Every structure is written in structure tokens, then in C-alpha cells.
Amino acid sequence: MAAQVFSVSEVKQLLDQGAQLLDVLGEDEFEHDHLPGAINIPLKRLEATTAARLDRDRPVLVYCNDFG
């Protein structure tokens, strides 16, 4: 499935509607800074058991550092 690309304002709108934020960066980077309310599951540990922390009934917005 192709990824959907959203702007900052669209992300804020989705969060207001109940979306969850998933930060897939490493733990150190997450501890340094992250978007408010984000859950951290580093990409290399993202699997069914770790993803169980997420609410399956709400959209998940996943992000990393930048376009790179």
C-alpha cells in the first residue's frame, strides 16, 4: 500500500481527531526530543508484539527524522 504524505497542519488535524503518533527512531533520539504524545517503537523492533501498545481502532501516524 502506498504511503500517504501529510503536512504539519494535516497532522495536527489528524491528532485532534484521535490519531496516534508512532516514532520509529532509536531510543536515544526519542529521549532527546519527539512530537508530543508520541509512542516510541524503534523500527528494528517494530513487530506484532511491540505494536500491541497501539490502539488498533485509531489511525497511526508514523514518523522518523526527515525525508532522508
Place this chain on the structure above:
Amino acid sequence: MIDYVPGKQAWFEENQPREGKAADEIWIGDVAGSEVPTCSLTERIGDVRGRAAGWDTCVVVDSQGVVLGLLRKKELDADPQTTAEQVMRPGPKTFRPNVTLQELLKSMRDHEIQTNSLVTTGEGRLLGVISRADAEATLAHENAAEGAG
């Protein structure tokens, strides 16, 4: 699953709220000045020099503002007929806006950088510059304010 492709750098570039142990510190994106002179690859040094008067830095950018190179005092003093591309220092070191002032200063001290550091987006678009002197002064002021509080 929705992929927020621009990522957290894009969020911070728009001064959106942040969390984390560095959230309350001063980030260089908060204090970098955006008034730095810029030029294109094809501009002649003689033309750039006037625009950069009073500066020891001019940033060479493309039409999207992406950093391509840097002109320091030595390059700004070069033959006025040469182009920026001919004398620039290509691919200068840049920093993302969520680097803390403390982290930037450590890097500047470790690498003995006395001049301006460039702050860019993850794609390399210029956001501003911060001088070592300004970074030192801002941090000293912040530390003094915390000490007084």
C-alpha cells in the same frame, strides 16, 4: 498506518510543541538568525561582496534555498570577476534545528570553529546561521538567568 514523511524535523522547523529531555533547552532553530547574506552559484564575487558587507560569511544556495557552498572572508576577498561556484567551499557542515545550543557549542569547541554555523532542514534548505560568539553569549545569558531564578 499513515506515513508522516517530512518527519519530526519538519514539525520542529514550524516551531510546533516538543517533548523529551531536550525540549526545555534552547535549540539552535530557536535562535539562529535568518538574515544571513546568500548568493547563487553564478554570481560574481564583486557583486556578492557588497551584499555581504559587514559579514564574514555568504551562503551559496540554489533556487530552493538549499545550501551548496559557503564563502568565508578569504573567498569574499577573491578576484571580483570569479563566480561563487569557482571559489566556494562546497558542502559545508550544517546542523538541524533540534540540536541544542549546548550541543552546537560542544561541536564548535571540539572542532575549533570560531565563525558561523549553518542551520538547515533535513533537505538542506537554509534556515539561518548562528555565530560562535552569539551561541556563547546566549548560553551564558540563559545560565545566568537560571542561576538567578
